[in-house]
Amino acid sequence: MLDIASKSTNIDEAASKIIPYGTIPLYDYLNGIGNICQIFNIYVITGIFTLTVSQGFYAKPNILNTEMLSTGRIVGEDVRETIDPAPEEMKKIYTLMVLVRAADIQAITLQRQGRIGFYVPCQGEEASQVGSAYALKPEDWAFTDYRAPGIVITRGMSLKSFYAHLMANSEDNTKGRSMPSHWGSKALNIVTPSSPICTQLPHAVGVALGAKMKGDKIATIAYFGDGGTSSNDFHSALNFAGVFKTPTVFFCRNNGYAISIPVSRQTASSSLAVKAVAYGIEGIQVDGNDALAVYSVTKKALEKARNGGGPTLIESITYRMGPHTTSDDPKRYRDDGELEEWKTKDPLNRLRSSLEGRKLWGKEDENNAQEWAQQQVKEAIAHSEKIPPPHPRTLLEDVYSQPTWNLQRQLHQLSEELGGS
């Protein structure tokens, strides 16, 4: 540890010396110079107080400066050997991304054709979602929001369940209670989300605190967007997690926008990751279109959490290539040029060219993967469209452990109205 006096500086100055995960020579991070925590101990002097605010690794470049992402280069290529998953697993990650893209595109089509009511697309975020979720263990808990196709499919949700929920049919394990795009599954340790922004974060902290108290070596991960970092519960949760050092990973999908609002309207901070500093936790910025970089960073954060090292905030810089939801028209607030630029950084192309470069993937593999994904999607949709809606009775169930008298009466009324079914 360096002594306080020699490292006294202010946050911005300290931040300016730090390079984002995407461009830092990763071997420095991993071995070379040693533990990054010692390199970037940051202390802030404000008035009369000297506070240790971070032992962290976070990135300076302005969140709007996405130059680091513009090259299409595979970030951290040099050190893949040390932190990458095995080749078979890399291929799995890519294949999952292909599947998620296919499922996503088809869901939008279904909505456009009036076959589902609503959808929240994730195109462009596949590396962030699949890469991070792939780093989870089954016993870890995931708390998502609505933009989570890549997360739930990677955790093992079948496409039948995926579309059953979108169609709100009787095979939807959540019984058609929520708007489409609120997938949850107890079997997969994905806590069924609500719609309000970031309210799931304190839950992820609570489960993590519970696991810590029981001595269980698991971690929780909470997903949210860039807009979410302005919400009440972002603060509530990071603050609590910092104080109790809970095994929680806060995964911010910085896709540039909260509906139409750019990140520059959410914060004057130099990044979103830097917000971790004030809570006494580690903040990391990662190229969110690089699936392997996302995987590595998330895996390390999860391992740190499971081993008692406390929480981490990951800012995964990516881009929402589609609309906010099927009810949104991004042309009202974004330039076409922006989308075109981000298309050159498409996360699927990035990982594919990396696999090709490693001679792990060829044309035939690609054809097979695409065909397989289309087939999966087709079969799941064909199946789900045959499934009837949930029984009307389910409208009145699961409010309490046992129905109260008024719910019993209302159930009775409803069945009379429906002709005694």
Add this chain to the structure above:
Amino acid sequence: MPSLTLVQAINTALREEMQRDEHVLVLGEDIGKNGGVFRATEGLYNEFGGNRVIDTPLNESSIVGVSIGLSLYGFKPIAEIQFLDFIYPAFDQIASELSKLRYRSGGEYKAPIVIRSPYGGGAKGGPYHSQSLETFFTHIPGLKVIIPSNPYDAKGLLKAAVREDDPIVFLEPKRLYRSTKSEVPDEDYIVPIGKARVAREGKDVSVFAYGAVIPTVLEASEKAQQEGISTEIVDLRTLVPLDLEAVLASVKKTGRAVIVYEAPKFMGYGAEIAALIAEEALEYLEAPIARVGGFDTPYPYAHENLYMPTPTRILNAIKKVAKY
């Protein structure tokens, strides 16, 4: 049988439930070494330690939100909100998360936590340490709402709440915390959720009330008795689920109903009682239903004794209904 104040009864219930089940935790502001600003958690920190009696940051949203998470992981958190007036920062967690988790997950997840909080006036708390906000919670499907009015019920209802499989908002009338003592059995007992109590039998007028106003209602009832009017007092105890049978039984017996509560009168919980009586027992009524509530103002400081339903105001309502 020991004689306890209401807050001691709460303390006893917490201690006994924590002894019974190691998954029971309490968390909130100043509840650890300090024992809570009203001393409801007195002694628990010493007995159970900081892992089960958890002082939190000053942030109600995370008190409730983290409790939900702890519950998901198999614990039974009892969250204390220092004053009900400060529950607003947690409102989203209660209204959007706690109450709807079971429903929205298709019954796969649930978070049956207990949220305890002192409420009501009589402690010179002004607009932000006095409010009766029960109606915000009774209007949210998925929550159960309990308000005891005496030490015996407080212990029995809180123990029942901790064992319930649904999320509970448990409101404690702070002006009754130490106002009287009464006999509270040492042994383990529960008072069932969803059952009202006839606090006094009578034949002319039914008075429906709960929590902090019960002693005032009893006082008004004494005065009515002196004027020859016999009142039946029904202490609702559980607002959700309401003991509708008890309400209807009493009103069918007396044919007259007065409803007393301390929250602003307009849209208060009494409005639902009045509506239910009108829907289900109109033909038994001999007189219009009367409601006595707080005034439709923010809670005042200097004149709080005039704001809270006074014995005179309640008595006048009873007389008006009796003589109609």
